[in-house]
Amino acid sequence: MHLTRQHGRLGALLLGALLLVLAVHHWLLPLFTRPSLASPLPQDPYIQVYFNHSQASIYTDPYRHIQRHGDDLEAVILEAIASATTSIDVAVQEINLPEVALALRDRAQAGIPVRIIVENQYNRVWQPLNEFQSGQMDEYQQSKHSEKQLLIDANGNGKITAEELDQRDAIRILTRGNVPLLDDTADGSKGSGLMHHKFMVVDGRTVLLGSANWTTSGVHGDFATEASRGNANALLQINSPELAAVLEEEFDLMWGDGPKGKEDSLFGLQKPLRSPSVVSIPGSQVTVQFSPVSETQPWSKSVNGLISQTLTQAASSIDLALFVFSDQGISDRLAQKSQSGVTVQALVDRSFIYRSYSEALDMLGTAIPDHRCKYEAHNRPWANPIPSVGTPNLPEGDKLHHKFALIDNHTVIIGSHNWSAAANHTNDEDLLIIRNPTVAAHFRREFDRLSEDADMGFTKDLQNKIQRQRKQCGT
Structure with missing residues (x-):
């Protein structure tokens, strides 16, 4: 009878300990499984x-x-x-x-x-x-x-x-x-x-x-x-x-x-041509322009022209995170800034970066013919290419849909506007240039996050694509 009571108390203690462990597990598990935060x-x-x-x-x-x-x-x-x-x-x-x-x-x-x-x-x-x-x-x-x-x-x-x-x-x-x-x-x-x-x-x-x-x-x-x-x-x-x-x-x-x-x-x-508007906000200066702009107008008056003019102001760094980059004029401007000693980095979406018209190829100093074995007209690969061009590794199914540039960790270019001829001359688009270091710091962190494990430079994918196109085109 005495052993039975002891066994009963022991069983109760074990059950209580088990319930305590389960309770602690229930309350502490989220602390360990919850994703860490910056x-x-x-x-x-x-x-x-x-x-x-x-x-x-x-x-x-x-x-x-x-x-x-x-x-x-x-x-x-x-x-x-x-x-x-x-x-x-x-x-x-x-x-x-x-x-x-x-x-x-x-x-x-x-x-x-x-x-x-x-x-x-x-x-x-x-x-x-x-x-x-x-x-x-x-x-x-x-x-x-x-x-x-x-x-x-x-x-x-x-x-x-x-x-x-x-x-x-x-x-x-x-x-x-x-x-x-x-x-x-x-x-x-x-x-x-x-x-x-x-x-x-x-x-x-x-x-x-x-x-x-x-x-x-x-x-x-x-x-x-x-x-x-x-x-x-x-x-x-x-x-x-x-x-x-x-x-x-x-x-x-x-x-x-x-x-x-x-x-x-x-x-x-059909919309009238409008010059950029400059808006003052406490602590910021914001420039706004809308697309499209007719090809009959000087390129300098277009949104891509405004982007190029803004990049000209860079003194130390230019960081790009772009869904599409296919404007030759902007690429030429970036080449000039890189030659002058400005550090240029660019991330482009994986589905666009190695297309024949991608300016990322220019930045890497190479070119790829299209499916007709034709090279892009007026193409100018950089004479002094840079290795800091690539594409981020995102979760499966996701794209780099950003359209931003960060200049000198102070100025941000942002909006719906892709850096392409279609956005410049055909689509209804908006583009903002925001001069504000507090705003820029958020884009600095986002660019650094994206570039941390990005595939940069003359990647194996790029080498394989060049080989495939050369074989297809007999060059």
Whole structure:
């Protein structure tokens, strides 16, 4: 009987110890499994900077329910929308985030004027595809359709219901909510090159802009790839009525008299040529210019010309993080700065860096013929190439979607504008030049993060591509 009681007490003690271990494990495990954080950088009171791959913050993707590093760009957008009391104007190439669409609808239904402009190819409600329609799509279009289906299919059963469309299809939410919306066919054309803007103005004061489309791919990550954390993007929130007025002028040109009105919207080259605007914000100077600019105008008057003029001012360093880089004039300017002793570094998205028209090849002192075995006209590989050109290693499925330059750790070039002829002469784009060391420090950290394990210089991939093209072209 005595041994039985001892065994009972021993069992109780063991059970208690086990429960204690489990409890401690439950409470301490998150401390060890939670991703480590970098120290946050100070934010300028008028210009806040956010990156969806930031290592200084953590959030949970609201659609895939994945805890991950990064600033929650959608939460920043939603907070700005919720703050609106008088007006919201949105010009964003693509919107598929349901929470953003619902927030815009709710503000409109609360009596706040909301106006939205998107690119025409994304102004459509999701529909199932038959075999013929699927066959007419290229691989990229099919992946976009599939990604949207996975987003809308809330219960993951492979079937899209009307209720899911009403709650998860952003364009359907906006149109059924009677939110005024138009695209770049509102001028009576089949669309401009691209309505590529990515900005919002709230209450004529708060501006949100950057490189991010308001999509799962642009903000959080792809459903099709679990490792995806979204294309690497920046979002800025700027408090400036003067800057807001400059962007509102661009918006009003595109809006005309709105949906179902006259075909008086102006997109692309129909818009008048405007010189850069300079805006003073406490602690900052901001220069703004819009594309496109006609090829009949001097290149120096274009946005790419403005980029080149700004790079000329560099005294010590130029750091580039670009989705596309294909403008020869900017490459020539960078070559001059490199020759003068300025340290130049460049990161370009993996899908573009070794294309025949990529200026990254010029910087590396080489050239690759295209599929017709032709070299780019007026191509000028650098006589003194640099090894500090490459492409970052990002999570599977993600792209380097940035469009920024950092000059002397003081000046930032940022916007929707890719460094290409299409952006310069065809698309509706915005570009900002911000002179502010506090803002620049955020881009310094982002560039350093991207370059830390990047593939730089004359990589094996580049050598293999050159060999393949030479074999194909018989050179």
